[in-house]
Amino acid sequence: xxxxxxxxxxxxxxxxxxxxxxxxxxxxxxxxxxxxxxxxxxxxxxxxxxxxxxxxxxxxxxxxxxxxxxxxxxxxxxxxxxxxxxxxxxxxxxxxxxxxxxxxxxxxxxxxxxxxxxxxxxxxxxxxxxxxxxxxxxxxxxxxxxxxxxxxxxxxxxxxxxxxxxxxxxxxxxxxxxxxxxxxxxxxxxxxxxxxxxxxxxxxxxxxxxxxxxxxxxxxxxxxxxxxxxxxxxxxxxxxxxxxxxxxxxxxxxxxxxxxxxxxxxxxxxxxxxxxxxxxxxxxxxxxxxxxxxxxxxxxxxxxxxxxx
DNA sequence: CACCAGGCGACTC
DNA sequence: GAGTCGCATGGT
Numbered sequence: 001x002x003x004x005x006x007x008x009x010x011x012x013x014x015x016x017x018x019x020x021x022x023x024x025x026x027x028x029x030x031x032x033x034x035x036x037x038x039x040x041x042x043x044x045x046x047x048x049x050x051x052x053x054x055x056x057x058x059x060x061x062x063x064x065x066x067x068x069x070x071x072x073x074x075x076x077x078x079x080x081x082x083x084x085x086x087x088x089x090x091x092x093x094x095x096x097x098x099x100x101x102x103x104x105x106x107x108x109x110x111x112x113x114x115x116x117x118x119x120x121x122x123x124x125x126x127x128x129x130x131x132x133x134x135x136x137x138x139x140x141x142x143x144x145x146x147x148x149x150x151x152x153x154x155x156x157x158x159x160x161x162x163x164x165x166x167x168x169x170x171x172x173x174x175x176x177x178x179x180x181x182x183x184x185x186x187x188x189x190x191x192x193x194x195x196x197x198x199x200x201x202x203x204x205x206x207x208x209x210x211x212x213x214x215x216x217x218x219x220x221x222x223x224x225x226x227x228x229x230x231x232x233x234x235x236x237x238x239x240x241x242x243x244x245x246x247x248x249x250x251x252x253x254x255x256x257x258x259x260x261x262x263x264x265x266x267x268x269x270x271x272x273x274x275x276x277x278x279x280x281x282x283x284x285x286x287x288x289x290x291x292x293x294x295x296x297x298x299x300x301x302x303x304x305x306x307x308x309x
Numbered sequence: 310c311a312c313c314a315g316g317c318g319a320c321t322c
Numbered sequence: 323g324a325g326t327c328g329c330a331t332g333g334t
Contacts (some may be wrong), residue, residue: 022315196331317328
């Protein structure tokens, strides 16, 4: 099966900052390119001077799914112009200009951030990888070295071993498991992916969705506050995780997730040596940064995580 | 070995 | 309402 490729023309796009800024947890950098899975597509992305080169393992029906995911059609200049003109924002933008907010699948995003609480990003990546290996559908990939198609999938997988390819010659990857597949798993199976106390939260969310009692698509029609209220009815989903999903999957640009890094950024950069309560800080967050506050938040987050301490 | 990690929820006062 | 604490697990 021949691969397909395209050059997405886009300027002011920092692929590394975008894919490695804690929005999505499945991208890997190797040999100068980023490889990952979007829906049922394995993809290899390479930053080029005039855009992003994309390669898939098989034929695809157009590329709109990829433009949507990467948000290449967003006018970044217009977004950045809405940011407040203050020193912290100027520094954050200068540090990672070209960073975009992705538009991810709601279920994958929700599940990933349910797994994120009190975990470092490297560990979230590990848990998500294990989850996909155990429960996700196999997906063909391109060979690493010379672009040849991968070997056929093995006919039978061992039930208790992760379904890995040989580490030196991966021949398939995995889709993110569906809610139905997670709902059919046991809590102890999920715990074997090292997610600990988050397992019952993920399982309960998957079951509600699989049973049709929670409609992720319906959230698109709701205003931000209503969609947030719906999401936080899920166990293990509070305001922070809900805002991550609303920003990274639904495109609610004014959602402003406040985690430990962003809270540190707000306190250190905007209120140094001052005692400010949580409530006042949250009020500042949702009023100071404008209509694309979520974008501003992601710049602050990445800036704080990557700057020398 | 403490201490912390893109939190949440139950429990105090 | 605002603090405090346990929750699994692994990295530093």
